[in-house]
Amino acid sequence: MEASLRGRLKRGGRTGDKVVIGDIVTVGRGSGDSPVIEAVGPRRTHLARRPSWSRVARVVAANLDRLMVVVSVADPPASRSAIDRMLVMGESGGMACRLVLNKVDLAGSAASVGEITRSYHAAGYRVLPTSAVTGAGIDAFRAEIEAGSSALAGPSGAGKSSLLNRIEPGLDLRTRPVGRRSRAGRHTTVSSRLIALTGGGQVADTPGFSDVGLGDVDALALARCFPEMRPFLGRCHFKDCSHVHEPGCEVVAAVSDGRVQEDRYRSYQAILEEL
Numbered sequence: 001m002e003a004s005l006r007g008r009l010k011r012g013g014r015t016g017d018k019v020v021i022g023d024i025v026t027v028g029r030g031s032g033d034s035p036v037i038e039a040v041g042p043r044r045t046h047l048a049r050r051p052s053w054s055r056v057a058r059v060v061a062a063n064l065d066r067l068m069v070v071v072s073v074a075d076p077p078a079s080r081s082a083i084d085r086m087l088v089m090g091e092s093g094g095m096a097c098r099l100v101l102n103k104v105d106l107a108g109s110a111a112s113v114g115e116i117t118r119s120y121h122a123a124g125y126r127v128l129p130t131s132a133v134t135g136a137g138i139d140a141f142r143a144e145i146e147a148g149s150s151a152l153a154g155p156s157g158a159g160k161s162s163l164l165n166r167i168e169p170g171l172d173l174r175t176r177p178v179g180r181r182s183r184a185g186r187h188t189t190v191s192s193r194l195i196a197l198t199g200g201g202q203v204a205d206t207p208g209f210s211d212v213g214l215g216d217v218d219a220l221a222l223a224r225c226f227p228e229m230r231p232f233l234g235r236c237h238f239k240d241c242s243h244v245h246e247p248g249c250e251v252v253a254a255v256s257d258g259r260v261q262e263d264r265y266r267s268y269q270a271i272l273e274e275l
């Protein structure tokens with residue numbers, strides 16, 4: 001059954017406050033006994049993105065446990081800065097983040113699988129190498145998905161639909177060859193369904209997030225979105241240290257002796273500059 005929205009909630013769109021998938025709502029009765037959403041409960045986690053045409057980030061899903069950042073090792077090759085942006089998107093919303101490295105079946109991918117895996121593992125992430133074609137790593141992926149509610153983020157063509165079809169063939173999600181982009185996908189609604197899987201777990205049917213706009217992360221909170229920087233926060237000489245040019249910065253010290261990886265720190269700087 002479909003519920004309508006109490007008038008006040010309909011206007012929430014601009015503030016990112018409207019009802020999204022995963023929201024816990026209070027439902028009352030409207031005229032003729034039809035269900036009406038009266039109120040939206042507090043959000044334990046949220047997934048927010050800023051569409052490329054907008055300056056404001058919008059919440060697209062709430063109360064999900066995990067963000068599965070899905071990239072492919074080749075075709076298209078994973079971009080580290082894109083991975084880092086998606087991880088920040090998940091961290092800032094309080095979701096547990098995993099990195100799924102798909103297409104490990106592709107010839108010549110072993111070296112970069114090893115490199116990306118080591119690097120993100122060192123940053124504090126669980127990395128799941130997978131192939132939707134051979135089934136490698138699918139059991140581990142399935143276990144993560146079935147353990148709670150998740151959203152998949154990642155560039156178009158990384159294999160998100162293929163991975164989900166692999167664990168739930170009945171879903172029959174549309175997959176498409178890399179490089180052929182349908183215009184129809186570009187302006188579709190940002191979120192729609194929370195799909196319950198037969199083995200347990202739910203997956204939000206959100207679009208690809210190929211252009212991750214970060215909007216709702218404030219500069220002081222940004223460093224907290226990098227798990228490997230957390231041990232150093234609060235120890236800098238200046239309380240409001242931005243960890244860029246200040247003397248006595250513990251994060252910069254950690255970067256110079258390799259406790260924080262330079263690539264990750266560069267992503268931090270790039271995102272900070274943009275905010």
Ligand SMILES: Nc1nc2c(ncn2[C@@H]2O[C@H](COP(=O)(O)OP(=O)(O)O)[C@@H](O)[C@H]2O)c(=O)[nH]1
Nearest residue numbers: 103131132133157158159160161162175176177
């Ligand atoms: N070789 C290889 N190709 C894959 C794999 N996963 C997906 N693909 C192919 O990559 C293309 C994009 O996959 P799709 O699931 O539509 O990606 P999405 O845009 O992230 O949903 C399709 O042609 C898939 O057949 C994989 O693990 N290995």
Ligand SMILES: [Mg+2]
Nearest residue numbers: 160161174175
């Ligand atoms: Mg897809």
Ligand SMILES: [Zn+2]
Nearest residue numbers: 236241243249
């Ligand atoms: Zn600092």
